[in-house]
Amino acid sequence: MTPLEARDRHLLVVDDDDRIRTLIKEYLARAGFRVTAAQDAAAARKLMDAFDFDLLVLDVMMPGEDGFAFTRALRARPGEAGRTPILMLTARDQSTDRIEGLTLGADDYLAKPFEPQELLLRIEAILRRAGPRVTLSESLMMGDCAFDPERGELTRAGEPVRLTEAEIELLRQLARAAHEPVDRMDLARDAADITGRAVDVQVTRLRRKIEPDPKNPRYLQTVRGIGYRLAPD
Numbered sequence: 001m002t003p004l005e006a007r008d009r010h011l012l013v014v015d016d017d018d019r020i021r022t023l024i025k026e027y028l029a030r031a032g033f034r035v036t037a038a039q040d041a042a043a044a045r046k047l048m049d050a051f052d053f054d055l056l057v058l059d060v061m062m063p064g065e066d067g068f069a070f071t072r073a074l075r076a077r078p079g080e081a082g083r084t085p086i087l088m089l090t091a092r093d094q095s096t097d098r099i100e101g102l103t104l105g106a107d108d109y110l111a112k113p114f115e116p117q118e119l120l121l122r123i124e125a126i127l128r129r130a131g132p133r134v135t136l137s138e139s140l141m142m143g144d145c146a147f148d149p150e151r152g153e154l155t156r157a158g159e160p161v162r163l164t165e166a167e168i169e170l171l172r173q174l175a176r177a178a179h180e181p182v183d184r185m186d187l188a189r190d191a192a193d194i195t196g197r198a199v200d201v202q203v204t205r206l207r208r209k210i211e212p213d214p215k216n217p218r219y220l221q222t223v224r225g226i227g228y229r230l231a232p233d
Helices: 003-007 018-030 042-051 068-073 094-106 116-129 165-176 197-210
Strands: 009-013 034-038 055-059 086-090 108-111 139-140 145-148 153-156 159-160 220-223 227-230
Touching: 009 018, 009 042, 018 034, 018 116, 034 042, 042 068, 055 068, 055 116, 068 086, 068 094, 086 116, 094 108, 108 116, 108 139, 153 197, 165 197, 165 227, 197 220, 197 227
Parallel strands: 009 034, 009 055, 055 086, 086 108
Antiparallel strands: 139 145, 145 153, 153 159, 220 227
16 A cells, blocks of 8 residues: 555554554554544544544453444444444454454454554555545535545635544535535434534534635535535535
């Protein structure tokens, strides 16, 4: 996988060991990947509410909800999030543990200690099997604003507009279904934010950055009883 291909892939590393988590994150970042880290399943779940990940590197032996339980819960989720590839990473090397992880839906299993190069090769193999990432190459025009979904960049009259990571991912989700309504709870990812209020807050902020009149939105529309719709020019 070339650095350019890796740059477009967002990985989530979940491990309760601070040292291992940091080492994995730094190694994969040097390989070109965009990497986010979480110390436990609860933190990982919150991150998955906000971002789309291409792969999870998931430790099994964690306090609270372990990797097996988290995998089971993730595979039960609807939509793309529930199909996110998983590489289990653990000190447990018993064949029964490997079988359990794979049965629950993990894509691969690597025992600690491991060679970083092997971790990288296994990740690349999983991503190749998953196929190329679907990207939106054309910028979407909204008045004097333009949003580049691939780069996650918003400009207004040619000047860059700062977006948070959560706002970028929300705009990308809406852009994939441009002119079609997207269920509010699908945007909230059916997780910790069961009310969808975080999505409402993000939409309000985005309207201030995009709309000529945020109180009467033209481009980021509310679809009553459903959710939101992005209506670019």
